[in-house]
Amino acid sequence: MNDSLVTYELDGAIALIGLNRPDKRNAISDAVIDALRAAVLRAHEEADVAVLFGHGSNFCAGLDLAEALARATGQVKPPRKRRRHNWHEVFDLIARGPIPFVAALHGAVVGGGLELATAAHLRVGDETALFGLPEGQRGIFVGGGGTVRIQRVVGTTVMMDMMLTGRLLGAAEGLQEHIVRYVVPAGQALAKARELAARVAKNSVETNWMIINVLPRVNDLSHDDGLFLEQLNSARARPPEAEQRLREFVDGKAKRLQENQA
Known part of the structure; x- marks a missing residue:
């Protein structure tokens, strides 16, 4: 670990x-967002996959409320022109960039x-993970894309319940509501994500x-438009690597897919 924010x-x-x-x-x-942006852009260039995790006993407790209070009370000068939310x-850049992200979640x-x-595209939670949306109890509203991203994962009714009541979901409920796809013993989320x-x-x-x-x-499109977009992508010229992989399969040289790998 080093002294940087990310x-x-x-x-x-x-x-x-x-x-x-x-x-x-x-x-x-x-400042964390700025550091995260730099790290994500670096990963876009250097890596084929990225793993996102949190140091210490928690993944992330959300918005820095001290900074939010300073902004709400005018201690932080707002920009002269409206621009896209930096969190969005x-x-x-993570959700729709060039490489997949796997999140290791705990606390x-x-x-x-x-x-x-x-x-992130794949999410692993360990048994200590707690998922919640406490904005309603803080007098604020979600602002980092949650109305779009979280709602599409858990559905409107679950998200509304979490926001209205402030209830926390444990790892088992997180699995049930599709927040995570894998649950592992405490302390093993990062290893599983890797x-x-x-x-x-x-x-x-x-x-x-x-x-x-x-x-x-495609998930955002109509049936016909989704099939059209699928056809456009499946009909794209394949790189030489794809031809090699297909040939290995046809020639019986490809490794068999393992069952129950999770």
């Missing part, structure tokens, strides 16, 4: 990006932390790009 390590084809404010439960400030920009995954987590990232990195870069960019867009 740590970065390249392990082969995998970038490891860690939120690094453990004394603040990895709360997200503007950076979280979209508090609340508010903006849950918004950040749902920007294992999944290594598996994803074996796919072709082009296929991974289509999976994380085409699928969510």
Whole structure:
């Protein structure tokens, strides 16, 4: 671990990006967003897959409320012109960039932390993970893309319940509501996330790009438009790597898919 707000390590084809404010439960400030943007853009260039995690005992407790209070009371000067929300920009760099992200979740995954987590494409939670949206109890509203991203994961009724009541979901409920796809014993989320990232990195870069960019867009389209977009992408000229992989399968040289790998 180092003294930066966001740590970065390249392990082969995998970038490891860690939120690094453990004394603040990895709360997200503007400075954290700036550091996260730099790390994500670096991963876009260097890595084929990225793993997002939190140092300390929590993934992320959400918005830095001290900074939010300073902004609400005029202690932070607003920009002269309205521009895109910096959280929206950076979280979209994760969700719809060129490489898949795997999130390793433990401890508090609340508010903006849950918004950040749902920007990732695969999510692993350990048994300590708690998911919540406490904005209603703080007199604020979600602002990091949660109305779009979280709602599409858990559905309107679940998100409304979480926001109105402030209830926290444990790891088992997080699995039930599709917040995570994997639940592991305490302390093992990062190891599982790295294992999944290594598996994803074996796919072709082009296929991974289509999976994380085409699928969510098709989900937003009508039936006919979705099929049209699928056809456009499946009919694209395939890179030489795809031809090699297909030939290995036809010639019986490809490795068999393992069952029950999760």
